[in-house]
Amino acid sequence: MQPLATAAEIALLNRLNLRGRSSDAKRRGLVGDWIERSRAVWGAWRLDRCAAPILGGIDARRFESIRARFREADPDPGSSKYLDLRAWLRVAVGRARGLGLHRRPACDLLDLGSGCGYFPLVCRHYGHRARALDLDTNALYNEMIELLEIDRGVVAIEAGVPLPAFDTRFDWVTGFMVCFNNHDREDLWGPPEWEFFVRDVVDHLLAPGGQLHLELNPERDGRFATPEIERVFARAGGTVRGGVVRVPARARG
Numbered sequence: 001m002q003p004l005a006t007a008a009e010i011a012l013l014n015r016l017n018l019r020g021r022s023s024d025a026k027r028r029g030l031v032g033d034w035i036e037r038s039r040a041v042w043g044a045w046r047l048d049r050c051a052a053p054i055l056g057g058i059d060a061r062r063f064e065s066i067r068a069r070f071r072e073a074d075p076d077p078g079s080s081k082y083l084d085l086r087a088w089l090r091v092a093v094g095r096a097r098g099l100g101l102h103r104r105p106a107c108d109l110l111d112l113g114s115g116c117g118y119f120p121l122v123c124r125h126y127g128h129r130a131r132a133l134d135l136d137t138n139a140l141y142n143e144m145i146e147l148l149e150i151d152r153g154v155v156a157i158e159a160g161v162p163l164p165a166f167d168t169r170f171d172w173v174t175g176f177m178v179c180f181n182n183h184d185r186e187d188l189w190g191p192p193e194w195e196f197f198v199r200d201v202v203d204h205l206l207a208p209g210g211q212l213h214l215e216l217n218p219e220r221d222g223r224f225a226t227p228e229i230e231r232v233f234a235r236a237g238g239t240v241r242g243g244v245v246r247v248p249a250r251a252r253g
């Protein structure tokens with residue numbers, strides 16, 4: 001768990017004259033709020049700074065033409081929301097940094113259900129080889145994938161059907177805001193479908209030391225996964241926390 005305040009934050013707080021302003025408990029509350037707010041501001045500023053060079057590398061004229069044609073096509077929560085380039089690049093930078101990809105040697109990634117391809121774009125920016133898989137049914141995604149030159153294979157991920165074979169294995173197989181499990185549909189994947197998928201990824205796609213990282217969407221009952229599905233991930237040696245699934249490659253031997 002993150003400490004409430006780092007040594008630097010405590011030193012800074014000591015210099016602020018909060019003493020005598022309120023009771024100890026109130027002061028601790030104010031301090032906690034202040035730390036949280038400063039962290040949020042600092043975090044947003046840092047993500048913005050990291051996203052800026054990536055944003056600068058995108059052909060603004062071509063993006064503007066895409067934006068003009070698609071901004072009303074599928075309003076929020078639909079896919080037009082992804083036209084807020086700055087915001088979604090920040091999200092993708094946060095995801096990449098969360099996996100430590102900003103400070104590790106070049107590796108191979110496969111992003112499942114990539115949408116506009118922002119996550120593979122950020123991975124490429126950090127020096128990695130990133131590929132994507134997705135449907136080709138959304139014209140906005142298709143145009144963004146082309147604009148950002150993402151290496152995307154067109155594949156419908158389906159229950160009980162193995163993912164395509166690749167000429168390499170991957171250090172990370174990722175999926176964010178996952179929908180390929182038939183999210184929000186009557187035929188939502190259950191334990192057998194997840195069992196097949198996880199086994200397929202572990203057996204055929206992950207490199208030694210690799211990891212499957214999925215961020216699930218909440219379902220109609222508000223849960224990310226049922227306890228039975230969580231047990232599928234656990235049996236594969238993985239964990240689920242707040243909709244984030246991690247499954248490691250099988251240990252060799």
Ligand SMILES: C[S@@+](CC[C@H](N)C(=O)[O-])C[C@H]1O[C@@H](n2cnc3c(N)ncnc32)[C@H](O)[C@@H]1O
Nearest residue numbers: 113114115134135155156157158176177179180
């Ligand atoms: C909510 S979007 C998330 C996009 C991206 N991962 C992100 O976080 O910005 C869901 C994505 O999953 C893709 N998708 C949905 N069903 C799929 C399936 N059966 N096979 C492959 N991709 C699928 C959609 O085309 C879309 O790109």
